[in-house]
Amino acid sequence: MAVVKSLDKADEPWGNLTTVVVDSGLLLNEKSYQRVINALNNMRGIFNKVLFLYHNLEEKAGIGNISSLKDINFDCKFSKDRINDSSIILKDYFYGKNPSLVDKLDAGKKILYLGERRSKFIDTFTPPKGLACHKFYKVVLGTGCPFNCSYCFLQLTFRMTPYVRQYLNLESLFKEIDSIDKIGKPVLLNSGELSDSLAVDPIVKSVEEVIDKISNTCNVSLLLVSKGTNVNHLPDIKNNKVIISASLTTPINAAVFEDRTADPYSRIDALARAKAKGYRIRCRIDPIITYSDNWEEEYSELIDYLFDMVEPEVITLGQLRFYPMLLQFIKKRHPKAGEYFLNATREMGGGGRCRTEFESRAKVYKKIINLIRKKNKEPLMVAPCKEEYRMCNRLQIPFKGCNCI
Numbered sequence: 001m002a003v004v005k006s007l008d009k010a011d012e013p014w015g016n017l018t019t020v021v022v023d024s025g026l027l028l029n030e031k032s033y034q035r036v037i038n039a040l041n042n043m044r045g046i047f048n049k050v051l052f053l054y055h056n057l058e059e060k061a062g063i064g065n066i067s068s069l070k071d072i073n074f075d076c077k078f079s080k081d082r083i084n085d086s087s088i089i090l091k092d093y094f095y096g097k098n099p100s101l102v103d104k105l106d107a108g109k110k111i112l113y114l115g116e117r118r119s120k121f122i123d124t125f126t127p128p129k130g131l132a133c134h135k136f137y138k139v140v141l142g143t144g145c146p147f148n149c150s151y152c153f154l155q156l157t158f159r160m161t162p163y164v165r166q167y168l169n170l171e172s173l174f175k176e177i178d179s180i181d182k183i184g185k186p187v188l189l190n191s192g193e194l195s196d197s198l199a200v201d202p203i204v205k206s207v208e209e210v211i212d213k214i215s216n217t218c219n220v221s222l223l224l225v226s227k228g229t230n231v232n233h234l235p236d237i238k239n240n241k242v243i244i245s246a247s248l249t250t251p252i253n254a255a256v257f258e259d260r261t262a263d264p265y266s267r268i269d270a271l272a273r274a275k276a277k278g279y280r281i282r283c284r285i286d287p288i289i290t291y292s293d294n295w296e297e298e299y300s301e302l303i304d305y306l307f308d309m310v311e312p313e314v315i316t317l318g319q320l321r322f323y324p325m326l327l328q329f330i331k332k333r334h335p336k337a338g339e340y341f342l343n344a345t346r347e348m349g350g351g352g353r354c355r356t357e358f359e360s361r362a363k364v365y366k367k368i369i370n371l372i373r374k375k376n377k378e379p380l381m382v383a384p385c386k387e388e389y390r391m392c393n394r395l396q397i398p399f400k401g402c403n404c405i
């Protein structure tokens with residue numbers, strides 16, 4: 001009912017989700033209870049089923065109190081503790097006995113889990129050893145994502161809990177933000193490390209509350225990163241505290257290597273709309289993939305369009321990099337992409353990741369940087385992401401900053 005049906009498919013990345021799972025612990029706090037109710041109301045008509053997981057009698061009673069759910073098809077299940085939740089969701093409820101990891105990963109893309117974050121929302125990201133990468137603050141508003149990019153490292157990171165998780169106990173987050181604000185130094189919270197920041201927000205609607213909180217701090221800013229186009233629901237802002245960053249590629253790469261993401265040119269259009277609403281704009285072109293014979297021309301057109309529509313303050317660049325184990329998953333879930341990646345990333349580079357060969361990688365970076373330098377009038381920051389120091393030296397890019405700080 002509440003979802004705007006005039007949006008096109010790319011604007012509705014939740015279209016593939018079939019089941020909502022609610023951690024009933026959320027029902028015991030008045031504010032998170034209200035967020036669950038609002039989200040479920042926004043989702044009416046989208047999901048086949050809602051599953052409430054309860055861990056004690058108090059939580060079970062909380063489910064009974066939801067009178068507004070009368071017309072929603074829902075089940076309740078007991079889970080003896082939260083560590084057990086994923087097994088209930090994926091084995092008993094969704095898939096039956098003994099699903100393979102690939103089955104779980106596929107099933108996870110159909111499930112939206114509204115949960116409580118029990119560990120800290122905000123943490124520092126420690127750069128992997130041997131890579132030119134900054135320490136930055138990450139904020140975990142959720143994990144996982146309804147998009148299905150073949151190269152996504154989250155397939156490995158969240159292989160045991162592969163569903164799209166959104167955390168709604170935001171009062172705990174707000175306390176952490178207050179503590180960080182009191183330190184008195186500027187801090188940027190990156191919400192795009194473990195999820196797509198905006199993919200399901202039009203139905204879950206937690207980001208607006210976070211933006212409001214951040215807007216009322218002295219020192220804290222927020223980075224939202226997305227491969228979608230969902231910015232219309234975000235509020236206009238009048239401060240410089242929220243950055244929206246689009247993750248970009250060429251349309252051919254998006255068609256071959258990304259599943260369900262928005263058309264890259266539409267992502268740039270969304271950046272322009274976000275800019276008009278008062279947001280700061282960045283982007284990342286990562287992973288750059290030279291799959292097409294015309295890759296240079298295609299990236300040139302993309303970069304031209306980007307600068308015609310918005311002037312990003314930072315552009316982060318990256319190229320294919322995989323832990324060997326991730327490549328095994330990719331081969332099974334995205335066979336065509338997996339075969340290409342296996343052939344393209346034969347060099348074991350820094351950070352224990354398979355990468356494309358150093359010299360050809362340097363050439364690709366140089367070409368993309370030249371395309372950017374041709375277009376931008378002001379010197380803007382271009383930074384490689386999770387690259388080797390020797391690459392930064394080769395490109396003569398001083399290791400100063402990136403999207404994440």
Ligand code: SF4
Nearest residue numbers: 145147148149152227
């Ligand atoms: S949009 Fe990002 S988080 Fe989502 S599947 Fe693609 S790479 Fe992973």
